[in-house]
Amino acid sequence: MATNSALAGQATAPESHAGHGSDAGHVVLRPADVKTTLIASTTAGARGFKRWSIVLGVLTIVGIAGIVLKAVQSLDDQTEWGYTAAIAAFLLTVGGGAPLVAVAPVLAKANWVRPLTRLSAAFSLMGVVTIAIMVPLVAVLPPLVTEGARRRSIWFESPDLTPHVMIFLAMGTLLLAGLGLFYTSAMPDFAAMRDHSTGWRRNVGKSLARGWVGSTVQWRTLRMRIGMFGTFYFLVLIYTHFVFTSDFAMGVVPGWRDAIFPMYHSMSSIQAGVAVTIIAAWAARRYLGLQDYLRLDQFWSLGRLLFATSLLWVYFFFSAFIVFWYGRSLADIAWVDMFIRGPMIWAFIPGMFMSFLLPWWWLIWNRVRTSVNGPTIGAVIVLFGLLLDRMRIYVSAWSVPPEQIHERYLHTIPDTVWPDTFDYMIIVGALSAAALVMLLIFRVIPIVSIWQTQEYQLLSKPVKYLRGHGVLVAKPD
Amino acid sequence: MADRSILGLFQEAEPAADAMDGLAQAGFEAGTFDVLTGTPYPEGAFGEHVPQHRLFRFPAFGAIIGFTTAILLTAGTQIAFPMVTGGKPILSLFAMIIIVYEMTMLSAVIATVIGIIFESRLPNMNPGAYDERITEGWIGVVISVESTRAQEAESVLKTAGALEIKHAS
Structure with a gap:
C-alpha cells in the first residue's frame, strides 16, 4: 500500500484558509457516527419533505396536463413543441452530465469526491423524466421520408423511423448504465440500511442489498463494477448527445451541418452536471445538517471544475461559431441569422453571459472559489444560462416550418416563438418531476455514501507538519 | 464438507x-x-x-455479441433493400457505425449487469x-x-x- 502526503492541498482544504471557519481542515468521524448520521438524513425534515413532495407532485401533474393539452391541440404541428424539446434537452444536459462527477475523479482516485458520488450518480435517474418527455417529441418528429423524399439526417439508408427508435434506445442505455452505476455503488449502504434502519426502509435495504455482507470478493468486484459502469456511462452519454443533437436540432433545420455542435452539447452537459451537483450539495448541507460531510473541500474542488468547464463552453461555442461566421455561404449566413442574431437573441445574450462571462468573472476570484456559497452562486448562474442556451437552440430549430425540410438552407428565418401557457406548464412540470425523483431517492438511501465516507476516514489521518497541519492520505494500489 | x-x-x-x-x-x-x-x-x-x-469477460462477450448482431442487422438490411445514397457503396461502414456502436454498448451494459449477478455471488442466499x-x-x-x-x-x-x-x- 503506497501512501502520499496531502499536506496543504489537494485532499483536504488546509486550515490556513482563515475565514472559512470550521469548514477547513479534517474532521475525524467514528464509523458508527457516520452510519447513524447518514441514515438519519433519510428521515430528517419529514414535515418539509412532505410539503415539498406535495408541491412538486402537484406541479408534475400540471406538467403532465400541459403535455396532454398541447398534444390534443397541436400534435400535428412541430413548431409548437420547441420549448418541450428545449426542456428535454436541458434535463438530458443536467441529469446526463452530473454522474460524470462521480466517475472521472473516482477513476483518478481523488478523495474529495467521495461524499459527492452518491449525489451525482443519482442524477442519472432523472433520465426517467427525460424519456417520458421524449414521447410526444418523437411522435411529432417527421419520419426520414417526408413528402416523398428522404430528408437529410445521419441515418442514410436506415428505415423510416430509425431516429424515433434510436433515441429511446440511446436514452434507455444511458439510464441503464446510470442505474447500474448508482445501484452497484449503493449496495453496501443498502446493507447498512438493512442492518440499522427501521420500518419500510429496512425492508427496502434488505431487498436491495441482495445478501451483501462485505466479503473480500464483494468489495473487489464492487470496485471493478463502479469502474466499468462509469466507463460505459461516459461512452453512452457522448453517443446520446450525438444522436439527440443530430435528430432533434440539426436534423430539423435545413442546411445546418456542424461537427462541433454534438461535442459542444456534451461538454455543456458536463458543465451543467458540475453545477447541479454543487447546488444539490449545498441544499443537502443546508437542510440535512451534513456540514461535517459536505465541506469546503468539496465546494472548492467543484468550483474549480465549474470554472474550467465554463471556459470550455466558450471554446466550443466559438469553434462552431467562427466556421459559420467566416463561411459566409447562404447556409452559414442563415445559421447566424437563425441562432445568434435572430428570433432568439433575447435568449442568446443572457445565455452567453450566464453560461460563460458571469461564471468566469465570478469564479476567477480565489475568495469566491474557496467558499461554500461562492461556487453555489456560480452554479445557479450557469444553470440558468444553460436553460436559456437550450431554448435558443431548440426553440429556434423547432420553429422551422416542416415544409422547408428539403431546402438546401433556410430561406426564411422564422419569427420569435414565445412560450404559451402549456409551455410554461410543461417547463415547470418537467423541472418539478426531476426534483421529485431526486427527493424520493434520498428518502430511501443516504445522500452521502456511508461506505465511501468511512473509507476516507480509514485512509486519512490528520498530522502535524513542521508548524502547520495537514492530512496524510493513503492511496491503495 | x-x-x-x-x-x-x-x-x-x-x-x-x-x-x-x-x-x-x-x-x-x-x-x-x-x-x-x-x-x-x-x-x-x-x-x-x-x-x-472473470468480471471482464462478461462485458467483452456482450460487446462482441452486440457488435456482431449489429453488423448482421445493418448489412442484412442494406443487402435486402439495396439503395445507393450519394454514390456511396451499398455496404457503407460509416452509415452502419452509429447503430453498431449503440448495440455494442447496450449489449456490453446488459452483460455487465448479468456478470454482477454471477461474479458477486449475489443474491447471497446463504x-x-x-x-x-x-x-x-x-x-x-x-x-x-x-x-x-x-x-x-x-x-x-x-x-x-x-x-x-x-x-x-
Whole structure:
C-alpha cells in the first residue's frame, strides 16, 4: 500500500484558509457516527419533505396536463413543441452530465469526491423524466421520408423511423448504465440500511442489498463494477448527445451541418452536471445538517471544475461559431441569422453571459472559489444560462416550418416563438418531476455514501507538519 | 464438507489480521475463511485470500455479441433493400457505425449487469454467520468449517482477540 502526503492541498482544504471557519481542515468521524448520521438524513425534515413532495407532485401533474393539452391541440404541428424539446434537452444536459462527477475523479482516485458520488450518480435517474418527455417529441418528429423524399439526417439508408427508435434506445442505455452505476455503488449502504434502519426502509435495504455482507470478493468486484459502469456511462452519454443533437436540432433545420455542435452539447452537459451537483450539495448541507460531510473541500474542488468547464463552453461555442461566421455561404449566413442574431437573441445574450462571462468573472476570484456559497452562486448562474442556451437552440430549430425540410438552407428565418401557457406548464412540470425523483431517492438511501465516507476516514489521518497541519492520505494500489 | 459457519467479531483491524494469520497457520484451507468489513480495506490488508475473477469477460462477450448482431442487422438490411445514397457503396461502414456502436454498448451494459449477478455471488442466499455491527465499523472473520474442526477454529479466533463468536449452520 503506497501512501502520499496531502499536506496543504489537494485532499483536504488546509486550515490556513482563515475565514472559512470550521469548514477547513479534517474532521475525524467514528464509523458508527457516520452510519447513524447518514441514515438519519433519510428521515430528517419529514414535515418539509412532505410539503415539498406535495408541491412538486402537484406541479408534475400540471406538467403532465400541459403535455396532454398541447398534444390534443397541436400534435400535428412541430413548431409548437420547441420549448418541450428545449426542456428535454436541458434535463438530458443536467441529469446526463452530473454522474460524470462521480466517475472521472473516482477513476483518478481523488478523495474529495467521495461524499459527492452518491449525489451525482443519482442524477442519472432523472433520465426517467427525460424519456417520458421524449414521447410526444418523437411522435411529432417527421419520419426520414417526408413528402416523398428522404430528408437529410445521419441515418442514410436506415428505415423510416430509425431516429424515433434510436433515441429511446440511446436514452434507455444511458439510464441503464446510470442505474447500474448508482445501484452497484449503493449496495453496501443498502446493507447498512438493512442492518440499522427501521420500518419500510429496512425492508427496502434488505431487498436491495441482495445478501451483501462485505466479503473480500464483494468489495473487489464492487470496485471493478463502479469502474466499468462509469466507463460505459461516459461512452453512452457522448453517443446520446450525438444522436439527440443530430435528430432533434440539426436534423430539423435545413442546411445546418456542424461537427462541433454534438461535442459542444456534451461538454455543456458536463458543465451543467458540475453545477447541479454543487447546488444539490449545498441544499443537502443546508437542510440535512451534513456540514461535517459536505465541506469546503468539496465546494472548492467543484468550483474549480465549474470554472474550467465554463471556459470550455466558450471554446466550443466559438469553434462552431467562427466556421459559420467566416463561411459566409447562404447556409452559414442563415445559421447566424437563425441562432445568434435572430428570433432568439433575447435568449442568446443572457445565455452567453450566464453560461460563460458571469461564471468566469465570478469564479476567477480565489475568495469566491474557496467558499461554500461562492461556487453555489456560480452554479445557479450557469444553470440558468444553460436553460436559456437550450431554448435558443431548440426553440429556434423547432420553429422551422416542416415544409422547408428539403431546402438546401433556410430561406426564411422564422419569427420569435414565445412560450404559451402549456409551455410554461410543461417547463415547470418537467423541472418539478426531476426534483421529485431526486427527493424520493434520498428518502430511501443516504445522500452521502456511508461506505465511501468511512473509507476516507480509514485512509486519512490528520498530522502535524513542521508548524502547520495537514492530512496524510493513503492511496491503495 | 463444511457445515458450520463461525464468525469472530473484532473492533480493531490488527487482531482481525492476526486471526486470519492464525487460521492459515492452523491449516485451514485458503478460501474457507474470509474477512467481512463495512468499509473496503486495501486489498491484502488482512492477508486474505484474493480469488480470481472473470468480471471482464462478461462485458467483452456482450460487446462482441452486440457488435456482431449489429453488423448482421445493418448489412442484412442494406443487402435486402439495396439503395445507393450519394454514390456511396451499398455496404457503407460509416452509415452502419452509429447503430453498431449503440448495440455494442447496450449489449456490453446488459452483460455487465448479468456478470454482477454471477461474479458477486449475489443474491447471497446463504450468507453464513453475520453481525449487523459489521456495517458500523466492526470487523468479522468468518470461516466455513466441518463440525469436527469447529472447536479449533473458534479457539484460534478467541486467541487472536475476538470479542464475540457467532455460529450459523
